[in-house]
Amino acid sequence: MAIEVRIPTILRQYTDGQKAVEGNGETLAELFADLETRHAGVQARIVDGDQLRRFVNVYLNDEDVRFLDGINTKLSDGDNVTILPAVAGGMA
Amino acid sequence: MLAGMLTITQALHDKIVAHAREDHPDEACGVVAGPVGAGRPERFIPMLNAARSPTFYEFDSQDLLKLYREMDDRDEEPVIIYHSHTATEAYPSRTDISYANEPGAHYVLVSTADADGAGEFQFRSFRIVEGEVTEEEVKVVEAY
Numbered sequence: 001m002a003i004e005v006r007i008p009t010i011l012r013q014y015t016d017g018q019k020a021v022e023g024n025g026e027t028l029a030e031l032f033a034d035l036e037t038r039h040a041g042v043q044a045r046i047v048d049g050d051q052l053r054r055f056v057n058v059y060l061n062d063e064d065v066r067f068l069d070g071i072n073t074k075l076s077d078g079d080n081v082t083i084l085p086a087v088a089g090g091m092a
Numbered sequence: 093m094l095a096g097m098l099t100i101t102q103a104l105h106d107k108i109v110a111h112a113r114e115d116h117p118d119e120a121c122g123v124v125a126g127p128v129g130a131g132r133p134e135r136f137i138p139m140l141n142a143a144r145s146p147t148f149y150e151f152d153s154q155d156l157l158k159l160y161r162e163m164d165d166r167d168e169e170p171v172i173i174y175h176s177h178t179a180t181e182a183y184p185s186r187t188d189i190s191y192a193n194e195p196g197a198h199y200v201l202v203s204t205a206d207a208d209g210a211g212e213f214q215f216r217s218f219r220i221v222e223g224e225v226t227e228e229e230v231k232v233v234e235a236y
Contacts, residue, residue: 008160009169010193055191057153064153084156087139087173089188090119090148091180 003031003075006082007042014042023081028058029071031081046083047071055086096228098172098198098217100124100133105232107136109213112176112202115141119176120202121149125163126171132236133171133198146178148187172217174200181207182214184225192220198228 006020015021021039025031029047036043046056051071058065059082065073075081104124111120121141124133137159142152151159163169173194177185182201184192192199199218206212219226 008193010195057156059153059157062157064157066153082157084160085193086150086153086191087121087123087156087193088143088148088150088191089175089185090143090145091177091185091187 002077004080005031005035006080008084010085011042011045011083014039014045025075027069027071027075028052028060028065028073028081031075032071055088057084057086058082059084094227094229096219096226097231098133098200098228099231099233099236100172101236102232102234104133104136105215105230107138108172108174108200109202109215111138112204112213115176116204117146117178118144119146119149119178121151121173121175123159123170124172124174125166125168128167128169131171135168149175170194170197172200173197174202176202176204177207178203179205179207181205182216184218184220189220189223189225195219195221 002022004020005023007015023031023034025034032043032047052058060073061080119141122138125135125137126132139151139155141149143150182203199220201216203214217228217230
């Protein structure tokens with residue numbers, strides 16, 4: 001089951017500079033565990049414990065997975081996953 | 093003497109300041125995109141502050157996706173990521189530093205308060221790389 005994953009600039013240090021990689025998994029959690037086997041270090045930048053990091057946005061076919069099932073969102077063959085760090089900050 | 097430099101047109105500089113002024117007392121935020129690798133800010137893209145807060149900003153997640161898709165299609169990158177501070181000086185806060193994820197971008201801060209006695213609308217630029225902040229000179233030009 002192949003899922004295309006688009007990687008943001010800041011995480012391309014784990015993918016030899018590639019903008020997109022392929023992975024497998026029934027859920028996002030499994031997909032990120034699978035990516036970790038070939039791109040060591042990437043999982044911890046996306047996942048914190050059993051949740052997505054608060055300031056990392058993950059989209060499944062252009063939908064923010066926070067409005068789906070978060071890290072337990074189910075995947076199908078041919079899905080596209082996009083990872084984008086939030087652009088955030090402020091004086092607080 | 094500051095290490096780096098941001099060169100920006102007067103028109104773009106004024107648009108960023110105007111956006112900060114308009115959204116006050118909330119923090120304003122946005123991007124100036126430019127051709128990949130050129131380091132030249134060209135396309136002004138004001139963003140909605142989804143947090144609508146005087147102390148925090150965050151791009152709306154759907155807007156963020158659209159923005160990055162669009163830049164990708166146009167071979168652009170975020171040359172400037174700007175936001176305003178509404179009660180403190182135009183210097184990156186601890187929050188700004190911990191969420192800074194574009195080491196190639198100039199982080200521009202505009203203060204809508206006269207927090208450091210230097211007057212309102214101080215416009216300053218920084219690199220934020222792996223938690224380290226480096227201020228750079230801002231050179232305002234008529235055209236590139």
